[in-house]
Amino acid sequence: MTPNRLKTRLIFGTVCLLIYPFWRCISTPAERFKFSQQKPQIRTKIIFQPGLKCQQNKAAANTSNFSDFPQHIQNFLYYRHCRHFPMLLDVPDKCGGAGKSADVFLLLVVKSSPLNYDRREVLRKTWAMERQHNGLWIRRIFISGTTGEGHEKSRMNKLLELEQREYSDILQWDFTDSFYNLTLKQILFLEWMERSCPDVRFLLNGDDDVFAHTDNMVEYLQNLKGNDGSKHLFAGYLIQGHGPVRWKPSKYYIPVEIYKEDSYFPYCGGGGFLLSSYTASVIYNMSRSITFHPIDDAYIGMCLTKAGLSPISHIGFRTLGLKIPSDKVNTYDPCYYKDLLVVHRFLPAEMYFMWNKISDPTLKCGSHRSLYAEYTEEI
Ligand SMILES: *[C@@H]1O[C@H](CO)[C@@H](O)[C@H](O)[C@H]1NC(C)=O
Numbered sequence: 001m002t003p004n005r006l007k008t009r010l011i012f013g014t015v016c017l018l019i020y021p022f023w024r025c026i027s028t029p030a031e032r033f034k035f036s037q038q039k040p041q042i043r044t045k046i047i048f049q050p051g052l053k054c055q056q057n058k059a060a061a062n063t064s065n066f067s068d069f070p071q072h073i074q075n076f077l078y079y080r081h082c083r084h085f086p087m088l089l090d091v092p093d094k095c096g097g098a099g100k101s102a103d104v105f106l107l108l109v110v111k112s113s114p115l116n117y118d119r120r121e122v123l124r125k126t127w128a129m130e131r132q133h134n135g136l137w138i139r140r141i142f143i144s145g146t147t148g149e150g151h152e153k154s155r156m157n158k159l160l161e162l163e164q165r166e167y168s169d170i171l172q173w174d175f176t177d178s179f180y181n182l183t184l185k186q187i188l189f190l191e192w193m194e195r196s197c198p199d200v201r202f203l204l205n206g207d208d209d210v211f212a213h214t215d216n217m218v219e220y221l222q223n224l225k226g227n228d229g230s231k232h233l234f235a236g237y238l239i240q241g242h243g244p245v246r247w248k249p250s251k252y253y254i255p256v257e258i259y260k261e262d263s264y265f266p267y268c269g270g271g272g273f274l275l276s277s278y279t280a281s282v283i284y285n286m287s288r289s290i291t292f293h294p295i296d297d298a299y300i301g302m303c304l305t306k307a308g309l310s311p312i313s314h315i316g317f318r319t320l321g322l323k324i325p326s327d328k329v330n331t332y333d334p335c336y337y338k339d340l341l342v343v344h345r346f347l348p349a350e351m352y353f354m355w356n357k358i359s360d361p362t363l364k365c366g367s368h369r370s371l372y373a374e375y376t377e378e379i
C-alpha cells in the first residue's frame with residue numbers, strides 16, 4: 001500500500017468514526033428501528049414429520065380403462081385422496097403471525113418448482129419484491145413440492161433450504177411437484193393460509209413465469225369500493241364454456257373416468273388471478289367436499305360455483321400472452337405493459353428488463369394508451 005492510499009484510508013476511517021455517533025444521535029429510535037426493519041426478521045421453521053406420508057390407494061387401479069391411462073394420470077388416481085403432506089419448509093410468521101396478518105395488503109403466492117431457481121431470483125428483485133406501495137404492504141411466498149428421487153431430491157431440497165435461509169419466502173411440502181399435483185399444492189397453500197395468514201387482505205395467486213404489475217394491482221385493489229378483503233373478489237382472465245381436453249397426447253388430457261361432464265364451470269386462468277382473503281377462505285371450505293381434479297384453475301372454478309360465487313373478467317390479465325399488432329413495433333415496448341396486471345410468459349432476463357422499464361418514472365408513453373385500448377379485446 002502506498003503512503004498516499006494509507007493516508008486516504010485513515011482519513012476515511014476517522015470520518016466514519018466521527019459520523020457514527022452523530023447518526024445515532026440525530027436519528028430517533030423509531031427511525032433506527034425502521035431502518036433495521038428493512039429486511040424483516042422472519043422465523044423460519046424446518047419441520048419434518050415422516051409419519052404423515054399418505055398411502056397409495058391401490059383400488060384406484062380398478063377404475064375402468066386404468067391400464068390405458070398415461071402414467072401421470074394413473075399416479076393422480078392413486079394419490080387423489082391425499083390432502084395432507086409433511087411440511088419441509090415453513091414461514092409461519094410471514095404475515096407477522098395470524099393476528100397481525102390484516103396488515104398485509106397483498107400476498108403474492110407464486111407456484112414454483114424447486115428447479116426454477118432462476119425465476120425465483122428474478123422475481124425477488126422485480127415484481128415480487130417485498131415492499132410497501134402507497135403505504136400498503138406487499139409480501140411474497142413461493143409454494144413448492146419436491147422433484148426427483150434420491151440424491152437429486154436431496155440436492156434440490158438443500159437448494160430451497162439455502163434460499164429459505166437467505167429470503168424466508170418458501171413453503172415446501174413433501175409431495176412430487178408435478179403438473180397434475182397443482183391442485184394439491186393450491187389447497188395445501190389455502191390450508192396454510194387459514195392457519196398462518198388468515199386476515200391478509202388480498203392475494204395474487206400465480207405462476208413464476210408471468211409478469212405481474214404489482215403496483216397496478218395494489219392501486220386497483222385500493223380503489224375497490226367497499227371491499228377491504230372481507231367480501232368476494234375473484235378476478236383474472238375468465239375462461240367460460242370450455243371443457244376438459246379429451247385428446248390423449250395432450251398435457252391437459254382428462255379421461256371421462258376422471259371428469260365426465262363436457263364443460264367446466266367458469267374459472268380464471270391459473271397463470272395469475274387476484275382474490276380476496278374472504279374468497280380464498282370460501283374456496284378452501286368448499287374444497288373439503290369436492291374430489292380433487294388435476295387442472296387446478298378449473299378445480300377452483302368448481303369450488304366457486306359450489307359456493308354460489310362467480311369469477312370476473314379483468315381486462316388487465318393476459319395469461320395467454322399479449323398480441324401486439326404489427327411486426328414493426330417492439331414487442332417489449334414497456335408502454336404496452338404499464339397498464340396491465342398479468343402477462344404470460346416472460347423469461348427471467350425479460351422480466352428484469354421490463355420491471356425496470358415500467359418502474360422508471362421518466363417513462364413516456366403518449367399514444368400507446370389508445371393502442372392498448374384498441375387491442376384489449378383481441379384474445
Ligand atoms: C379391486 O379389484 C380387486 C381384484 O381385481 C379386488 O380384489 C378389490 O376388492 C377391488 N377393490 C375395490 C375397492 O373395488
Ligand SMILES: *[C@@H]1O[C@H](CO)[C@@H](O)[C@H](O)[C@H]1NC(C)=O
Nearest residue numbers: 063064065066068255256257
Ligand atoms: C374405455 O375407453 C373407451 C375408449 O378408449 C371408451 O369407449 C369406453 O367407454 C371406456 N370404458 C369405460 C367403462 O368408460
Ligand SMILES: *[C@@H]1O[C@H](CO)[C@@H](O)[C@H](O)[C@H]1NC(C)=O
Nearest residue numbers: 075076079175176178180181
Ligand atoms: C403427487 O404427489 C404424490 C406424493 O409425492 C405422488 O405420489 C404422486 O405420484 C403425485 N401425482 C402426480 C400426478 O404426479
Ligand SMILES: *[C@@H]1O[C@H](CO)[C@@H](O)[C@H](O)[C@H]1NC(C)=O
Nearest residue numbers: 278279280281282283284285
Ligand atoms: C370456512 O369454514 C370455517 C370453519 O368451518 C369458518 O370458520 C369460516 O367462517 C368459513 N369461511 C367462510 C368465508 O365461509
